[in-house]
Amino acid sequence: MKFNRVFFFALVASLAMLLTSCGAAPATNWPGLAFDGTHVYLADGQYIYNVLVSDGSEVTTQTADGPAPARFPLKAESTKSFYASPALTSDGQMVIGSAAQGDHTLYSIDPLSGAVKWTFPGLKSPWLAGALTLNDAVYVPAGDGKLYAFGLNGQKRWDFTASDHSLWTSPITDGKLIYLATLDHEVFAINSEGKQVWSFKLDNGVIGTPSIADGTLYVGTLSGNLYALNAAEGSQKWVKQLDGGIWGNPATDGTNVYVGTVKGTAGKFYAVKASDGQIVWSKDEEGSIAAGALIVADQVIYVTETGRIQSRDKTGVSKWQDTIENAKLYTPPFLAGDVILIAPMNAKFLLAAYDLNGAQKWTFIAK
Secondary structure, three states, X not given: OOOOOHHHHHHHHHHHHHOHHHOOOOOOOOOEEEEOOOEEEEEEEOEEEEEEOOOOOEOEEEEOOEEEEOOEOOOOOOOOOEOOOOEEOOOOOEEEEOOOOOOOOEEEEOOOOOOEEEEEOXXXXXXXXXXXXXXXXXXXXXXXXXXXXXXXXXXXXXXXXXXXXXXXXXXXXXXXXXXXXXXXXXXXXXOOOOOEEEEEEOOOOOOOOOEEEOOEEEEEOOOOEEEEEEOOOOOEEEEEEOOOEOOOOOEEOOOEEEEEEEEOOEEEEXXXXXXXXXXXXXXXXXOOOOOOOEEEOOEEEEEOOOOEEEEEEOOOOEEEEEEOOOOEOOOOOEEEOOEEEEOOEOOXXXXXEEOOOOOEEEEEOOO
């Protein structure tokens, strides 16, 4: 079923108006993916799909009317739409918020059956970013600019006001603090009680989730500055100006930071030295790079808005590539076991799986 993405593009248009000084705004980081070791959960419009990673077949469940695809919801509802990456909890829940105009509810779902376990309704803005699960809590960024903390039973614990605008980035953690970046040119470190530990003012807004490695937080801004911050205290280690705006999440292996940029309709992909921000190598691309990269063993994989999938080794040499016809790629490549998942927009299929050598294994088409 083709999903009408009018509201999706309306959101992107509103973001573009908010950030007119940064140039034209591409869509970013949707659809969303999660993986539990066997099943891939794809949030793409009116449904969250449940797909077996082994062969790309859709999981079914028994209903009063007989077997049916194990989607949420079981039947399409125009009041719901989902794009954020679903968050999977340690006790078997899947938490995701609706980004639709008519439904601003946060849902906890049994991912295998689609049954609703608990909800948090009443928000006046859509949920755009994925949640973070840590120990016995779920941390969810919301459209009202707040980060909400819930227990696994759905009981709200606290909220933290981070922005005057919708939160587009997911929180991350080093197991001690929670880190959250905003459109309001700021990144926060928050403890598990919802108290601010530190904040750092950036030169521009952030819509790509930061990354963390070895005590350093890497954050990219819409004006193209890549920051390295001390994660414990929030002090700046270095900042590097790149060519184009950073829309996706930086990825790091501890040695280099890999990140793409948006330069109008074109893009550039960088490997930057993690220790001091010096550029190791860069590659120009015909399409903008609005999604983050995936690091797998000896390769780095990224996608462009024009449907190109590119794998390079860590010296920048091309290993393999593919192009999905007519597709727009805004979701980062996603590793599920030993396959790389690509979730395109405007393609003939909703999901494609590749092995580590770039051979396509299967595609998933919703029926």
